[in-house]
Structure formats: structure tokens, C-alpha cells
Amino acid sequence: MDFTLTKEQLLIQKMARDYAEQYIQPLVERIESENAVPKEVIEGLAELDLFGMPMPEAYGGAGAGYDTYVVALEQIARISCGPAMIISAHTLGLGAINNFGTEEQKQRYMPKCCRGEHIASFAFTEPGTGSDPKQITTTAVRDGNHFVINGTKRFISNGTYPGPVVLFARDQENGKITAFIVEKFCEGYSVSKPWEKVGWHGGDLVDIYLKNVRIPAENVLGERGYGYPILQYGIAFGKIGMNAIALGTLLAAYEEAVTYAKEKTHRGEPIAKFQTIQLRIADIAMKYEASRWVAYRLGCLANQTKDYADFAREAAMAKVIVAENAFSATRIALDIHGSYGLMTDYKISRLYRDAVMGPQIEGVIDMQKIIVAGSILFK
Ligand SMILES: Cc1cc2nc3c(=O)[nH]c(=O)nc-3n(C[C@H](O)[C@H](O)[C@H](O)COP(=O)(O)OP(=O)(O)OC[C@H]3O[C@@H](n4cnc5c(N)ncnc54)[C@H](O)[C@@H]3O)c2cc1C
Missing domain, CATH: 1.20.140.10 (Butyryl-CoA Dehydrogenase, subunit A, domain 3)
Known part of the structure; x- marks a missing residue:
């Protein structure tokens, strides 16, 4: 047992701290009042590899592990929680693709996300449930080589950024929850105006609406019915x-x-x-x-x-x-x-x-x- 950070972790910690102090701190008031994170901050965080820090290098990540990710993200949140919330929700969605995706899905979605060009989401919560997956009402109906998805997802982080959203719906054939990778802003995808949160200003939070969203069957994440x-x-x-x-x-x-x-x-x-x-x-x-x-x-x-x-x-x-x-x-x-x-x-x-x-x-x-x-x- 050794409770010390490695040299590499100390370096990444310092980089994140310096970046946050130098480039995010002057923008904090703007982030607070506009409830949005300026594009240049997203780009700066991407340069620090923060959008792919724990992801494997094979898919464009930094391969630095989740421990290093925590050490770095802490320093960003120390200055402003909005940018940190964007990275956190992104890493959650991207991590699901990394863990459960096919090789083809990983190759397709991960590199752009790790570079911060696309920002991932993870959508479970609905107006009727936030703690109980048995109450999911978003539906997925098989139609040939596609699924047609309908429903509303509430409080979805990063819903307005282009990129993949790992989304849970009830498969109407077997009644089971299935996970899908949906590309945000595909046909039938729309979002609410941003929620005005008490805290974490700048962190993107919207409801997402899915109206007859057609996604190819190969976008099922993991096995059908095993979401x-x-x-x-x-x-x-x-x-x-x-x-x-x-x-x-x-x-x-x-x-x-x-x-x-x-x-x-x-x-x-x-x-x-x-x-x-x-x-x-x-x-x-x-x-x-x-x-x-x-x-x-x-x-x-x-x-x-x-x-x-x-x-x-x-x-x-x-x-x-x-x-x-x-x-x-x-x-x-x-x-x-x-x-x-x-x-x-x-x-x-x-x-x-x-x-x-x-x-x-x-x-x-x-x-x-x-x-x-x-x-x-x-x-
Ligand atoms: C900033 C922010 C970002 C978010 N990002 C996302 C996101 O990216 N994706 C996403 O899917 N969701 C997201 N959410 C939603 C969030 O995860 C849920 O709102 C949260 O899990 C709680 O669900 P709820 O609000 O429906 O609470 P509820 O489940 O309605 O709970 C309300 C109260 O009832 C109690 N309760 C509920 N069920 C039980 C039970 N079975 N037994 C005992 N007590 C119970 C709870 O303890 C709680 O006190 C986000 C929310 C916020 C605020």
C-alpha cells in the first residue's frame, strides 16, 4: 500500500491546476452568468487530454487511468464545476462504449470523443424515474435492420453537444431494457432549453426528446435486452x-x-x-x-x-x-x-x-x- 501520487500524476495534477487557474479562473463570472462553458475552455481541456484521460490509447485516450482522471478533474472543479461536469458526464458515456462496445463501435465513436471534438452523454433518467430503471418508458421497436425510439429523457448532461449518447429504452419485443448508441442531433432528436441549476453553472443540462429516432441495429450497445x-x-x-x-x-x-x-x-x-x-x-x-x-x-x-x-x-x-x-x-x-x-x-x-x-x-x-x-x- 502506497498512498503517494506517481511522478506522472503529480505532473498531470499540476498541469490541470495551472490551466484552471490561468485560463478558467478569469472566465468564472462569465460561466456563472451565461450558464455556458466557452468553446476555448473545451478546446483547452481537450489539449490536456481530459476528454480521454482514462480511455485506452488504442482508441485515442491517454491511458492514464481513472485515478489520474480524478486527480486532474479535482483541480478543474476547484476553479469551476461547469467544465468538470461536462468532462464527468462525457467520461461516463464514453466509458460505457469502451467497456461494452464492439470493436467497430469503439473505432467509430471513441477517437473523436477522446479528442474532445465530440462530447458523449449517458441518458437514463426520465420524467417518471431517476432511481428506478424498472420504470423506464422510452420505447424501442425493431423495424427490419433498425430500431425506432420514442420517449423523453430528463436532466441529460451534454445533451446539446454533438456526439454519441448511450441511451436506455424498453425493447417492445421482450419488454427488457436495451442500451443504444444514438448520435445526438440525428433526425427526430431535439432538446429542451437548458435547465437553470442551483450550482455547477456551465454544465450543460437539458431534456432530450426522441421522436421516431431510427437507429441501425448495429448501434445496440452490449446485447439486446441486457441494458x-x-x-x-x-x-x-x-x-x-x-x-x-x-x-x-x-x-x-x-x-x-x-x-x-x-x-x-x-x-x-x-x-x-x-x-x-x-x-x-x-x-x-x-x-x-x-x-x-x-x-x-x-x-x-x-x-x-x-x-x-x-x-x-x-x-x-x-x-x-x-x-x-x-x-x-x-x-x-x-x-x-x-x-x-x-x-x-x-x-x-x-x-x-x-x-x-x-x-x-x-x-x-x-x-x-x-x-x-x-x-x-x-x-
Ligand atoms: C446536474 C445533473 C446532471 C444529471 N445528469 C444526468 C445524466 O447525464 N443522465 C441521466 O440519466 N440523469 C442525469 N441526472 C439525473 C439524476 O441522476 C437523477 O435526477 C437522480 O438520480 C435522482 O433521481 P430523481 O431526481 O428522479 O429522484 P427520485 O428517484 O425521484 O428520488 C426522490 C426521493 O425519493 C427517494 N426514493 C426514490 N426511490 C426510493 C426507493 N426505492 N426507496 C427509498 N427512497 C426512494 C430518494 O431517496 C429521494 O430522496 C442529472 C441530474 C442533475 C441535477
Whole structure:
């Protein structure tokens, strides 16, 4: 056991940190107010290989593993969660193609995605369900060498970027969930206006509408009728990026708390002299330290995993720990700021809005605890 980052990881961490500070930081206000990530940021992140970091080199990826991906994405999210959300959702969709796709599908979709020219999505949630795949109502009807897909997918990240979306629909012949690779903006594909989220501004989020979308049968991902394992994989692997984003927010909140505690004075002395503030700083530091090793470890496990059910349990535990720590640490950092923390011109208020996102997405906290308890009590 060796809890140190490799030389390569330290280098990639520094590259991501430097890029985020130099090129994303000056655009943060614009990202927040326009709820969009400028094209030049997408291009810059692509140059850093962030769109293919854990993907195999054979398909245009960097082959750097999911652990390195977490280390890099944390640094992007430390500055702005919007660009990090785009990469996280993209890596989830692309990872599903890498894991379950045929050679032909991988050759067709992965290189452009790894270069950031196309951005992938993963579409499960519907207006009627976010936690229960049994309630999926989007339909797929076989028609010769094609499938015809109809339905609505809610809250789909990266839905407005061209590229593949791994989409789950109920096969009308066998009643089972099947995964399909759909090319966004094909005939019959349209999107809603963007959702105005509380946090993670700039991260692209829309509903997608599928009206008689015809896709060739060779675009079934994995086996027909066996979409559920792909969905399970996705829900688990999506938590790797989600954790990295929460961790970046936690780190930023930690830094803000320390800076404020040293700068804000009472009777001519910094508030850092109060033990109440010291205890809070220690709490935040401990939450960061514990969370980062849990998040990095999940990345390491993802590099080796063959058993997705086992990984799903690990991912569920990690998500609860990191998302809840990020939220409570950011809340503590806000407390340190007193009323100033409630003012939108103080960065901590944005971090608080960002931290509130983690517990709800990639599976709500309750469902993660149900997964963990089920694996202990009813295995
Ligand atoms: C920024 C963002 C990005 C997203 N990106 C994507 C994406 O790219 N692709 C995608 O498919 N989805 C995406 N989503 C959707 C998200 O993953 C779901 O919204 C989330 O999983 C929760 O589903 P829900 O909102 O329908 O909650 P519900 O499932 O309706 O849950 C609501 C409440 O009911 C409780 N509950 C539900 N079922 C049970 C149960 N069986 N037992 C006990 N309690 C239960 C939950 O604990 C929760 O408190 C995104 C959402 C956001 C906010």
C-alpha cells in the first residue's frame, strides 16, 4: 500500500491546476452568468487530454487511468464545476462504449470523443424515474435492420453537444431494457432549453426528446435486452467523476475558509485566533483529507475492476462519504464567513451552491445507502 501520487500524476495534477487557474479562473463570472462553458475552455481541456484521460490509447485516450482522471478533474472543479461536469458526464458515456462496445463501435465513436471534438452523454433518467430503471418508458421497436425510439429523457448532461449518447429504452419485443448508441442531433432528436441549476453553472443540462429516432441495429450497445448491467456500470462509474467534482469544491472551500480566517479581523486580530474558528478549520481539513483518499481509491479500483456489482457497492459508499463531506465542509466554511458568506460576491456562496448538487445526482444518497445495506444484509 502506497498512498503517494506517481511522478506522472503529480505532473498531470499540476498541469490541470495551472490551466484552471490561468485560463478558467478569469472566465468564472462569465460561466456563472451565461450558464455556458466557452468553446476555448473545451478546446483547452481537450489539449490536456481530459476528454480521454482514462480511455485506452488504442482508441485515442491517454491511458492514464481513472485515478489520474480524478486527480486532474479535482483541480478543474476547484476553479469551476461547469467544465468538470461536462468532462464527468462525457467520461461516463464514453466509458460505457469502451467497456461494452464492439470493436467497430469503439473505432467509430471513441477517437473523436477522446479528442474532445465530440462530447458523449449517458441518458437514463426520465420524467417518471431517476432511481428506478424498472420504470423506464422510452420505447424501442425493431423495424427490419433498425430500431425506432420514442420517449423523453430528463436532466441529460451534454445533451446539446454533438456526439454519441448511450441511451436506455424498453425493447417492445421482450419488454427488457436495451442500451443504444444514438448520435445526438440525428433526425427526430431535439432538446429542451437548458435547465437553470442551483450550482455547477456551465454544465450543460437539458431534456432530450426522441421522436421516431431510427437507429441501425448495429448501434445496440452490449446485447439486446441486457441494458441493465450497462446501466448499473454507468451509475457506478459516473460516481468517479462526481466525487472528483465534489472534492474540487471541498478543496476550494477549504482554501477560502483558511484565507478568510486569516484576513478577517476582530479587534485588530484575525478571527483565526478564536478556537471556534480553529475547530472549524480542522473539521474542514479532516473532511478533505478523508474524502480525497476515498475518491482516489475509487479511481484505482475502477482501473482494475472486473466485478461491477462489487464496484457498485464501493462507488455507493465513496459517493456518500465524499458528497456529504463536501456539502458539510462547505457549510462550515460558509459559517466561518458569517453573513458575508451569504453574499453572492463572496466565492464561498457559489461553492455552497455547487456542493449542494453532489448528494442528489448519480443516484441520491438514500439509494446509495440502500445499495450498501443490501450488499451487507441480503447478499
Ligand atoms: C446536474 C445533473 C446532471 C444529471 N445528469 C444526468 C445524466 O447525464 N443522465 C441521466 O440519466 N440523469 C442525469 N441526472 C439525473 C439524476 O441522476 C437523477 O435526477 C437522480 O438520480 C435522482 O433521481 P430523481 O431526481 O428522479 O429522484 P427520485 O428517484 O425521484 O428520488 C426522490 C426521493 O425519493 C427517494 N426514493 C426514490 N426511490 C426510493 C426507493 N426505492 N426507496 C427509498 N427512497 C426512494 C430518494 O431517496 C429521494 O430522496 C442529472 C441530474 C442533475 C441535477
